[in-house]
Amino acid sequence: MAPSPPAPARRADAQRNIDAILDAAVESFARRPDTTLAEIAKAAGVGRVTLYGHFASRADLVDAAMARVLEHGDAVLEPLELDGDPAEALERLIATSWQLIHQSRSLLVAAQAELSSARIRDLHAGPAARAERLLARGQSEGVFRSDLPTSWLVATLHNVLHGAGDEINAGRLKPEDAARTVSLTILAAFAAR
Amino acid sequence: MAPSPPAPARRADAQRNIDAILDAAVESFARRPDTTLAEIAKAAGVGRVTLYGHFASRADLVDAAMARVLEHGDAVLEPLELDGDPAEALERLIATSWQLIHQSRSLLVAAQAELSSARIRDLHAGPAARAERLLARGQSEGVFRSDLPTSWLVATLHNVLHGAGDEINAGRLKPEDAARTVSLTILAAFAAR
Numbered sequence: 214m215a216p217s218p219p220a221p222a223r224r225a226d227a228q229r230n231i232d233a234i235l236d237a238a239v240e241s242f243a244r245r246p247d248t249t250l251a252e253i254a255k256a257a258g259v260g261r262v263t264l265y266g267h268f269a270s271r272a273d274l275v276d277a278a279m280a281r282v283l284e285h286g287d288a289v290l291e292p293l294e295l296d297g298d299p300a301e302a303l304e305r306l307i308a309t310s311w312q313l314i315h316q317s318r319s320l321l322v323a324a325q326a327e328l329s330s331a332r333i334r335d336l337h338a339g340p341a342a343r344a345e346r347l348l349a350r351g352q353s354e355g356v357f358r359s360d361l362p363t364s365w366l367v368a369t370l371h372n373v374l375h376g377a378g379d380e381i382n383a384g385r386l387k388p389e390d391a392a393r394t395v396s397l398t399i400l401a402a403f404a405a406r
Numbered sequence: 407m408a409p410s411p412p413a414p415a416r417r418a419d420a421q422r423n424i425d426a427i428l429d430a431a432v433e434s435f436a437r438r439p440d441t442t443l444a445e446i447a448k449a450a451g452v453g454r455v456t457l458y459g460h461f462a463s464r465a466d467l468v469d470a471a472m473a474r475v476l477e478h479g480d481a482v483l484e485p486l487e488l489d490g491d492p493a494e495a496l497e498r499l500i501a502t503s504w505q506l507i508h509q510s511r512s513l514l515v516a517a518q519a520e521l522s523s524a525r526i527r528d529l530h531a532g533p534a535a536r537a538e539r540l541l542a543r544g545q546s547e548g549v550f551r552s553d554l555p556t557s558w559l560v561a562t563l564h565n566v567l568h569g570a571g572d573e574i575n576a577g578r579l580k581p582e583d584a585a586r587t588v589s590l591t592i593l594a595a596f597a598a599r
Contacts, residue, residue, distance in 0.1 A: 325523050329515070330572050358594075361587060364578045368569050369591055376565040379523055385557045394554060398562055401551075402595035 231267050233257040238278040239320065246322035250274065272327040279324050279336050286313040287339040295343070299351030303403070304396050306347060310340065310374055311392040318378045334371070341367050348403070357403045366403055373398055424460050426450040431471040432513065439515035443467065465520040472517050472529050479506040480532040488536070492544030496596070497589050499540060503533065503567055504585040511571045527564070534560050541596070550596045559596055566591055 237257035241248040250271060254264040268274040293309055295302045314321070324333055334341070348366045351357035357366065377395050380386035386394065430450035434441040443464060447457040461467040486502055488495045507514070517526055527534070541559045544550035550559065570588050573579035579587065 322522070325518070330518050331576060334572065334576070361590060362578070365573065365587055365591075368573050368578070369566060372565040372569040372572075373562060376561050379527065379565075380558065380561050383524060383527070385555070385561070394558055397554060398558075398595050401597065401599075402591050404594065406594075 227267070230257070230259050230263055234259060234264055234267060234274070235277055235281050238274055239282055242275070242278055242320040242323050243317065244319065246319045246326070248323075275320075275323050275327040276332070276336070278320060279328070279333070282317050282320060283336055283339060286310075286317075287343075289313060290340060290343055295347050299347060299354060299356040300400055300404075302347055303351065303400065306344060307370075307374065307396050307399060308392045311377065311395060314374055314378055315381075315388060315391065318382070321375070321378060322382070334368075337371065341371065344370055351403070355405055358405045369402065370399055373402075420460070423450070423452050423456055427452060427457055427460060427467070428470055428474050431467055432475055435468070435471055435513040435516050436510065437512065439512045439519070441516075468513075468516050468520040469525070469529070471513060472521070472526070475510050475513060476529055476532060479503075479510075480536075482506060483533060483536055488540050492540060492547060492549040493593055493597075495540055496544065496593065499537060500563075500567065500589050500592060501585045504570065504588060507567055507571055508574075508581060508584065511575070514568070514571060515575070527561075530564065534564065537563055544596070548598055551598045562595065563592055566595075 234253065234257045237253050238248075241253050241256055250264060250268075251261055253274070254261045257264070264274075268277065290306070290309060290313075293305060295306060321333075324336075328336075345363055345367050348357060348370075349363045352359045352363060352366075373395055377386060377391040381388055381391060427446065427450045430446050431441075434446050434449055443457060443461075444454055446467070447454045450457070457467075461470065483499070483502060483506075486498060488499060514526075517529075521529075538556055538560050541550060541563075542556045545552045545556060545559075566588055570579060570584040574581055574584060
């Protein structure tokens with residue numbers, strides 16, 4: 214029997230495998246929400262036993278892939294200029310958020326099948342906090358309505374943005390119209406009277 | 407071996423069992439979205455083999471329970487007065503729809519776990535058609551905006567109504583505030599400029 218490599222090397226191997234599996238998962242789910250774990254293991258160049266050793270179920274892997282995509286998304290949103298006029302800033306936030314959602318639309322279908330909507334909201338804590346800061350500022354400056362709680366505005370923004378993905382999947386909305394459609398809806402809904 | 411009862415009697419038995427299972431499913435899911443099929447079989451007074459004979463999977467049973475609840479809901483919405491001022495009619499539709507959604511909130515959590523969002527939308531075809539007629543009339547009368555397609559308004563109404571359920575589940579919205587919160591959001595979003 215060959216001697217086991219020392220522990221730090223084994224940990225580095227495990228981390229490389231996890232990274233390869235998550236990269237493959239994000240890419241495979243982006244193509245097809247019903248990708249199997251066997252296909253993801255193959256794309257990652259690892260055995261199924263290795264994959265199941267790191268991710269005990271399909272839900273675990275979808276959860277980790279969503280977390281990775283949202284971490285990437287948060288990094289894309291980070292440099293976005295959200296100062297200045299709150300309504301214009303909200304339009305910029307919607308346009309960029311929509312691009313991110315659109316790229317991950319297929320992964321989101323997998324997530325909706327495997328995770329609760331509460332868990333999906335929890336995974337969005339980063340983008341939700343960003344939206345909440347902007348919406349609260351707009352409320353305090355009198356640009357956005359204050360008769361509804363900020364948390365409700367955050368939830369409505371999330372639901373309307375994701376609803377656009379469902380409408381595209383159903384063939385009722387063109388992808389190129391989505392950001393404008395969401396903006397027109399949200400800005401009217403949130404405007405102070 | 408006892409002789410089998412004649413076919414019509416067997417069919418009547420089967421229909422009684424299906425009805426008992428669906429009644430038990432609707433009631434059990436209304437209490438807990440994670441109710442097991444074994445518990446539902448017990449509440450229906452049938453064996454697990456009988457239940458699995460009619461509903462091959464948890465998803466099948468959740469789908470049938472949702473269909474039954476939505477059929478009931480459509481009957482509740484049927485007598486609703488949707489003529490007259492479209493904005494007032496929409497407020498009435500929202501208030502009644504919200505009551506129905508709130509009663510089935512726990513079943514909806516089970517449905518979101520078992521069914522695709524496209525399937526959940528399909529199951530809502532009856533209520534969606536009702537909303538669509540009212541929204542299209544309001545658009546043609548110049549009360550609701552016409553710069554967005556009617557299908558988008560229907561989808562937004564669906565998503566915001568169901569989003570209220572998620573916000574209640576998360577403890578961020580009080581049930582008694584939900585219908586008013588949804589109405590304020592939707593009427594502002596849909597108003598003609």
